[in-house]
Amino acid sequence: MNAAAAKRPLDARSLRGCLGQFATGVAVVTYDTDDGPRGATINSFTSVSMDPPLVLVSFARHTTAARLLGDRPFVVNVLAANQLDVALQFAGRPQEGLEVPWSPTAEVPRLRGTVAWLQCTPWATQDGGDHLLFLGEVVHHDSCRGDPLLFHKGQFRMAGVAVYDLPRVVQLDGRPLAPWVGHAHRLHEITEPGYLDEP
Template structure:
């Protein structure tokens, strides 16, 4: 059991080092869009969480100091999962104005939504929770869609694209745990590809 005295005696965490640890977790990049009194708005996030499938719930969070945390409240919102070619959109909604960018708003969406994304999830408000210096918004998915394409990624403070698939790595290991030669993995991949070639 942790007492108040124990908690007070602990030194504070190094915030910069903590960000470095959290940044090792690679995520996708999305923009949460919603309708404000002044028109459609959005904010870039690098993570959202699937909470439940029945009912279908997802969670997004925003720092209390942000406009989105203050405005989102009980408004419907859409999570737009950005494609790899939408870096300019990500930067725009992260507060870095992109000269000449025409924001690709969908002209038919009931809740503001972006075009060209690899997926989108339209939500109605479900619950709001205290998350320390953040506000946690849980939404119930009411509409969604996706298309084929590569997503935009974020890792260690940098936007990235998908690299080599795991299937390119060796598929077998030696019984004593020693690493297998890299060519073995390539041979397995070649064998897999050859199964789809015409005789």
Template sequence: MPVDARELRRCLGHFATGVTVVTCEADGAPHGATVNAFSAVSLDPPLVLVSLDRKSKIGGYLADSPFTVNVLAEEQGEVALHFAGKPMDGELEWRRPDPHLAPHLTGALATIACTPWRCYDGGDHLIYLGEVAEFEIADNDPLVFYLGGFRHLGPLHESAPWLESGDCPGVSWFAPSA
């Protein structure tokens, strides 16, 4: 049975995600795109992935180029829209802590600067793996995307339920006994 692309997109919109802007440098200038298809892959080596539409301009720039994943803070909705194609009125602020890595957006909740690792075919998307070269974290709340719009986090739960799960290697019964 064929899958209706519009309905699949609506279904996938039920998965709340953070909002990132993936940035790189091309032709001597910073470029970026709003991306919510971002994930951690590995801690050893430290790898992350971003998935970009094959037709996107930035997708062509990332081949063998450093990139930065800028995890947007709650107040950066206008920045997300800017890199999604709705130009904002103000100027963007960039910084470049390392000249060998891609530029960072000022004010991001977290920045993850990567060197290229691999690129894979993902149908109408390209899947880029980057090796984390450096990262920074700010103390703020994230911008969240859900059902086609930006959302705010609710109250923080007191405990992390996975800490007691069978998938947590730190749990004593999970580790082999001596």
């Protein structure tokens, strides 16, 4: 490949489609302002470190969140599969009649009904091209059972069947394993110590 070809700009639409093949969860980052609680829907969220416990969220530079979030505590609310309306609300598409499920007891604005949440204090802000990358240190967190809302190929989606329930688990000769294998996996999962005691 010659130097001219190597420097050719990438087609943004094609790149977006390529990146969209990576399925993610959907979260709303919430924080407090002088005008009350605010939030923004994202799918650019990832764990960074366990020691210290750091997570990263990313916002385009032109957004309100990018302007306000730098020195503020925030919460990453991982949305449940039944919270599409909440995702749309905080993605700039107000949902008529929706009462935002703010937690009345949260120290930092937080949503109720999520499958997980992580309260963070600011750790660092990094340049990310046309985005800003916000690292937060997790100081409180919680999670519960339930399926998350997913995002894949530009669409919101719900979780499907667990892989071990599909005929993708095969024997060495290529034949699918018997259906009871998936049931045995599930029985093992629910009888693991502590599984039934989780909140």
